[in-house]
Every structure is written in structure tokens, then in C-alpha cells.
Amino acid sequence: MTDIEPNKQGMKNNYFRYVLGCCISVIFIQCRGQHPNAVPVNTRPVVVNSYSAYSAAAAADSNQLMVNLVNYISPLITDWKYATDSNFTHTVLYTNPAAFARLPAARALQQVQAALTKKGLSLKFYDAYRPYAVTQQMWAVVPDDRYAANPAKGSGHNRGAAFDVSIVELSTGRELPMPTPFDDFTEKAHHDYMQLPANVLANRQLLKTVMEKYGFTALSTEWWHYSLPNAAARFPLLNLSFDDLRKTK
Known part of the structure; x- marks a missing residue:
């Protein structure tokens, strides 16, 4: 024992x-x-990387269609900051861009442009759709969700439902004076910053008024950023190239 x-x-x-x-x-x-x-597993977004998957969704629901704004807005005035190194990352984030948007956004922007045209004005686009991979690059430089989208949620730009815009005179192409240059990450870019000349306040308000009239929502920290409401529930994130989207008829 x-x-x-x-x-x-x-x-x-x-x-x-x-x-x-x-x-x-x-x-x-x-x-x-x-x-x-760490990013919890259940918060990692679903991203559409396949053109065939996007195309199937668009065929089933026309609201999912990504269209080129050149077919909806005339003149289409652009200044693609992220296609150059003259942006806050100091690197080229994409090449050969085009102004793509979901169909409902394109139709709303068409109305905005028509309203501005009556005043002798036009929208100017700094950015429209951008691939999800670009959002990841931006967050690596500025991990601050007041000014850059957290990849855990993605951006309205990745959904084809957010736009960075200003206003120009149609006759001259001159930009109306706004509070700051594009992508100025200071309080002066906030909508509630009021220590500005009267004409600048009026221009900022004009842009906000016309964009909101046709269904867009302003981002409080960026005078240039507008998006369709509830975009996350309406449109999936896309990581498709501009050349991929050019295939869409």
C-alpha cells in the first residue's frame, strides 16, 4: 500500500x-x-473587395449602384487632394480618381448643383468615394475620429455616401472664402466656430443650407464634409478601385 x-x-x-x-x-x-x-472581432466591418459581389448587389438593388458624378453634375469641378502628396498624409493615397457615388447620393447632389447654378455657383469636390484601404492609411497618420474615420467602422466615403466639397463661382472658378483650407484639423474648421468674417460665415452657411436641404448631414468638425444619413445601415463598405467602378454601366 x-x-x-x-x-x-x-x-x-x-x-x-x-x-x-x-x-x-x-x-x-x-x-x-x-x-x-485590439479591435473586437464583432466590430470588424464587412468590406466588399470583389467587383462581382458589388455588381450582384447593385443588380438586385439599384440604390446600391455606384455612378460617376460626371453624368449627373455639370460642370463637375474637382481638386483631388489625395491624388497628390499635398494632403495631411504627405503621400499619394490614390491615382486616376473619379467622382463616384451611390445612386441616391448622386441624385441629391444633382439637385444641390442645380440650386447653386441658379446663383452662378458650383460645387467643387475634393473627395468622393474612396477605397477602404485608403481609410486605413489615413487612420495610421491621424487616429482621431474627429478628423479621420476609424477603420473599425469605416467611412461614409468608403460607402459612396460622403463628400468633401466647397463652392466656387461658375464664371471664374474662384472658391468662395471658407473658414480654413481643406483638411485643416483645427477648431476653425468646426461649424460652431464663429470668430470669422461675416462673408466667410455666410459662405459656410450657404453650403450647409443647400446640402442639408437635399438630404445631407454636416460633420460638426469639418465644414467641407457631408454625408447621407444612416449610410452605415444602407450601404456596405467598398474596397474597389476606381478602374473597377468604371466597369459599371
């Missing part, structure tokens, strides 16, 4: 250590998932 009892006790000790080890492993895995810098 003296040889058997210690073996039984050893087996019990080994079993206890095994169970304890399993519990510690489970706790470690769970805690590791809650690391402050």
Missing part, C-alpha cells in the same frame, strides 16, 4: 494542475481579446 497511495496522490495533483492550467489558458485568451489596442 505504501507504493500505491503516493501514486494516487500524484495523479490527483497532476489532474489538479491540468484543470488549473486550462482555466488560466481560457482566462488569458479572453483577456487578450480585451486588449485596449
Whole structure:
């Protein structure tokens, strides 16, 4: 008996250590998932990377269609800051861009342009649709959701439902004076910043009024940024190239 009892006790000790080890492993895995810098699995967005998947969705629902604004807005005036290194990242973020938008957004922008044209004015686009990968690049430079979209949620730009715009005179192409240059990440770019000349306040309000009249929502921290409401529920994130979208008829 003296040889058997210690073996039984050893087996019990080994079993206890095994169970304890399993519990510690489970706790470690769970805690590791809650690391402050980790993105929880259930918040990682679904991103459409396949043109065929996008095309099938657009065929089933025309509101999902991405259209070129050149067919809806005339003249289409653009200044693609992210196609140059003259932007806050100091790198070229995309090449050969075009102004793509979901069909409902394009129709609303068409109305905005018509209203401005009656005043001798026009929209000017700094950015429209941008691929999801660009949002990831931007967040790496400015991880501040007041000014850049968190990739965990994605951007309205990735959904074809957000636009960075200003107003220009049709006759001269001259931009109306606005509070700041594009992508100025200071309080002066906020809609509630009021320490500005009267004409600048009026121009900012004109843009906001006409965009909101036709269904867009302003971003409080950027005078130039407007989006369709509830875009996250209406449109999936896209990571398609401009050349891919040019295939759409």
C-alpha cells in the first residue's frame, strides 16, 4: 500500500494542475481579446473587395449602384487632394480618381448643383468615394475620429455616401472664402466656430443650407464634409478601385 497511495496522490495533483492550467489558458485568451489596442472581432466591418459581389448587389438593388458624378453634375469641378502628396498624409493615397457615388447620393447632389447654378455657383469636390484601404492609411497618420474615420467602422466615403466639397463661382472658378483650407484639423474648421468674417460665415452657411436641404448631414468638425444619413445601415463598405467602378454601366 505504501507504493500505491503516493501514486494516487500524484495523479490527483497532476489532474489538479491540468484543470488549473486550462482555466488560466481560457482566462488569458479572453483577456487578450480585451486588449485596449485590439479591435473586437464583432466590430470588424464587412468590406466588399470583389467587383462581382458589388455588381450582384447593385443588380438586385439599384440604390446600391455606384455612378460617376460626371453624368449627373455639370460642370463637375474637382481638386483631388489625395491624388497628390499635398494632403495631411504627405503621400499619394490614390491615382486616376473619379467622382463616384451611390445612386441616391448622386441624385441629391444633382439637385444641390442645380440650386447653386441658379446663383452662378458650383460645387467643387475634393473627395468622393474612396477605397477602404485608403481609410486605413489615413487612420495610421491621424487616429482621431474627429478628423479621420476609424477603420473599425469605416467611412461614409468608403460607402459612396460622403463628400468633401466647397463652392466656387461658375464664371471664374474662384472658391468662395471658407473658414480654413481643406483638411485643416483645427477648431476653425468646426461649424460652431464663429470668430470669422461675416462673408466667410455666410459662405459656410450657404453650403450647409443647400446640402442639408437635399438630404445631407454636416460633420460638426469639418465644414467641407457631408454625408447621407444612416449610410452605415444602407450601404456596405467598398474596397474597389476606381478602374473597377468604371466597369459599371
